Amino acid sequence: MIEIDALVVGGGPAGICAASTLAEKGLEVWLVDENDQLGGQLVKQTHKFFGSKEHYAGVRGIDIPQKVDLCKVKVLSNTSVLGCYKDGVYTLIIEEKTYIKVKPKGAVIATGAQEKFLPFEGNDLPGVYGAGAVQTLMNKEGILPGKKVLMIGAGNIGLIVSYQLLQAGVEVVAVIEGADRIGGYWVHSAKVARASVPILTNHTILKAVGKSEVEGAVIAKLNSNWEVEPNSEQTFEVDTICLSVGLAPINDLLWQRGCQMQYVKELGGYVPSRNKFLKTSVDNIYVAGDVSGIEEASSAMVEGKVAGLALAMDIKGENFEMEIEQAFRSLKWLREGETALNLRKGLEKIGVIEC
């Protein structure tokens, strides 16, 4: 049994910021991630971030992890946290070989999110991908998923990945969206529209066509009750169908540990109940980033800082409230505007902010 001050599970933007903050406050921190490279979703985000300088505006997502100071953090890559038990013990497996037990004084769970899928005929054919998988293939491995793509979902991820496909020379035949409006930022939809890619709202996919791989896709129009309008089917000849229909928090460890969970549709599904310092119902377990509600990398980083500071206060008994207040102001700024309305509703439901 190894005893440490703090354990951070997940090396995405939330986890690296939490770990860096805890180390800066003089605590012995382990940062654990199951991948070979730190950054979580950032390792595939080749585009430049926007917003403010404080939130790495102008820096490519893939370059952000190197800008965070982790020199005092013990980083365990290729390591998965398998379990989290009532006595405060966490079980880890390193490189799929070495099994160890760790007992930290406190932990930040920053395990991120996984992609949601859609039920439709033929969705198990080779050629049907999640948008995250397409980004990994293209931006990390340098492999194109196909030549002609239909994108399902016009949120930020669907729009960004569509644009990245176009930049890589892939034809995007259309972006379809079930809702009556585009969910992503105007700046992303404008780039796709300028490339003459139609963005069809009120549309859904009915089936993937093909015997052993995707050869086409049938879509149809939806009415205001989300029912398929008769005779509205259209067929596209494509070799790839890319799904970008939302993310759901990876919350297994929190369920296992008995943290109180709440279903909040606007935050992506089951999320942990927590106070504004991101402390869960279980003492000394904090959360940050997408596991606490689907948002963005910028807010995940600020949440990581809040959770790190709050846990450091618990462990050291010192007061870092002024720094926390500053981070709160940053979060408020990031959560302003019409596009974050849904998110604010979700956070209000969980009792974190006033809408």
Ligand SMILES: Cc1cc2nc3c(=O)[nH]c(=O)nc-3n(C[C@H](O)[C@H](O)[C@H](O)COP(=O)(O)OP(=O)(O)OC[C@H]3O[C@@H](n4cnc5c(N)ncnc54)[C@H](O)[C@@H]3O)c2cc1C
């Ligand atoms: C395809 C895609 C594109 C996106 N594009 C943008 C964008 O352009 N701009 C933007 O701001 N946001 C974007 N986002 C959202 C943004 O990437 C996320 O909000 C952000 O990465 C969340 O950070 P996180 O640290 O909470 O989780 P993640 O980045 O998901 O990191 C979590 C990490 O934890 C690891 N992990 C999980 N469970 C365990 C375990 N048990 N043991 C060890 N490790 C574990 C995961 O492997 C992962 O590395 C995108 C998301 C996706 C999926």
